Amino acid sequence: MSTAHTPLIQTKDLCKSYFNDDVATPVLFDINLTINKGEFVAIMGPSGSGKSTLMHILGFLDMHTTGRYLFQGTETGELTDDELAKIRATRVSFVFQAFNLLPRTTVFQNVQLPLLYHPTIKLAEREKRTLAAIKTVGLSDRKDFLSSQLSGGQKQRVAIARALVTEPDLIFADEPTGNLDSASGVAVMQALQQLHADGHTIILVTHEQETARHAERIIHIKDGRIDSDSKDFKRVIASASSSLK
Ligand SMILES: Nc1ncnc2c1ncn2[C@@H]1O[C@H](COP(=O)(O)OP(=O)(O)O)[C@@H](O)[C@H]1O
Ligand SMILES: [Mg+2]
Numbered sequence: 001m002s003t004a005h006t007p008l009i010q011t012k013d014l015c016k017s018y019f020n021d022d023v024a025t026p027v028l029f030d031i032n033l034t035i036n037k038g039e040f041v042a043i044m045g046p047s048g049s050g051k052s053t054l055m056h057i058l059g060f061l062d063m064h065t066t067g068r069y070l071f072q073g074t075e076t077g078e079l080t081d082d083e084l085a086k087i088r089a090t091r092v093s094f095v096f097q098a099f100n101l102l103p104r105t106t107v108f109q110n111v112q113l114p115l116l117y118h119p120t121i122k123l124a125e126r127e128k129r130t131l132a133a134i135k136t137v138g139l140s141d142r143k144d145f146l147s148s149q150l151s152g153g154q155k156q157r158v159a160i161a162r163a164l165v166t167e168p169d170l171i172f173a174d175e176p177t178g179n180l181d182s183a184s185g186v187a188v189m190q191a192l193q194q195l196h197a198d199g200h201t202i203i204l205v206t207h208e209q210e211t212a213r214h215a216e217r218i219i220h221i222k223d224g225r226i227d228s229d230s231k232d233f234k235r236v237i238a239s240a241s242s243s244l245k
Contacts (some may be wrong), residue, residue: 006073008170008201009035009058014067016053016224027053028224031067035203037169040196042204042215050224051205052174058203059172060088072169089117092170093163097178099155101147101162107134108143111161118166133161136198137191153184160191164200171195174205182210189214 016028028050035041043051056062057069060076069076071087079087093114101110112130115121121129134143137157147155156176163171173192177185193214196202204215212218220227 007034007070008037008039008072009033010068010070010073011058011064012068012070014057014064014069016050016057016062017065026224028057028064031226033219033226033229035201037201038196038199039217040193040202040204040215041217041219042206042212043219043221044206044209044212045221045227046207049221051207051221054221055172055174055203055205059092059094059170060084061094090166091168092172093166093168095156095159095163095171095173095176097175099152099159099179101155101158103148104146106144106146107139107150107158107161110147110158111165114162114166129165129167133165134158136164136194137161138187151184152180153187156180156184156188157191160188160195164195170201170203172203172205175207176204177206177208177211185211 011031011033014028014031014033015026017024017026019025031054043054045051053062057064064077071091076084102113108130111133112126115126115129131140131143134140137160139154139157139161142150142154147158150158156179160171160173160176163173171192176192177188180188189211192202192204196216202215204212206212218228218230220229
């Protein structure tokens with residue numbers, strides 16, 4: 001059952017191993033994590049520490065091996081393939097390092113794309129939402145440009161608008177600035193901050209301190225385990241200061 005106080009994401013002793021030719025490669029160990037609606041969380045850690053694996057599990061692109069993953073209070077291990085597909089299509093969106101835009105297609109068409117699979121959203125509503133998403137990332141004056149006519153930073157902002165247009169509960173961004181120069185990276189992070197200000201929940205994966213700085217909470221992963229969580233740090237400060245009162 002989901003209530004206003006139910007966390008958006010809750011994992012309990014979540015573990016993940018990859019299996020290739022019966023050889024198990026353990027990658028994530030005892031991940032205990034709670035993320036609430038509206039949070040902007042950065043998951044940091046060195047290359048190979050398990051950031052993308054965790055993001056893929058939390059975003060329903062992959063399954064954990066043991067432990068529990070509750071999404072809005074629902075035990076995800078018990079969902080059918082159809083239910084998982086529906087969550088993937090309507091509740092979560094992804095922004096990847098490589099943009100993944102369609103070439104020879106306009107900004108408007110790229111952003112509109114996920115809505116074409118929603119049979120209940122009619123043309124007028126589709127156009128309204130598409131233009132609003134493009135406006136949020138500051139590209140209204142480029143809406144009729146082909147994706148090939150955009151800079152890297154603009155392409156990534158189109159990908160963010162496309163992630164936003166379905167109004168998902170959760171947006172994942174995996175190394176979204178990894179292919180960008182620093183000025184374009186800042187513009188992309190400002191677009192994500194705008195989404196956060198508008199009330200969206202964002203999980204950002206990065207190995208760059210400068211990029212993670214934009215989030216309000218930073219979780220460090222090391223060798224597949226949570227090494228630190230700035231939320232715990234804030235709780236320690238809060239309890240220390242309240243005990244002084
Ligand atoms: N499909 C796979 N099969 C086996 N091992 C994998 C697979 N995908 C990733 N790994 C391993 O899991 C570990 C974590 O990878 P990943 O989650 O991509 O880390 P990060 O995103 O932090 O760089 C790495 O050691 C990687 O080699
Ligand atoms: Mg990765």
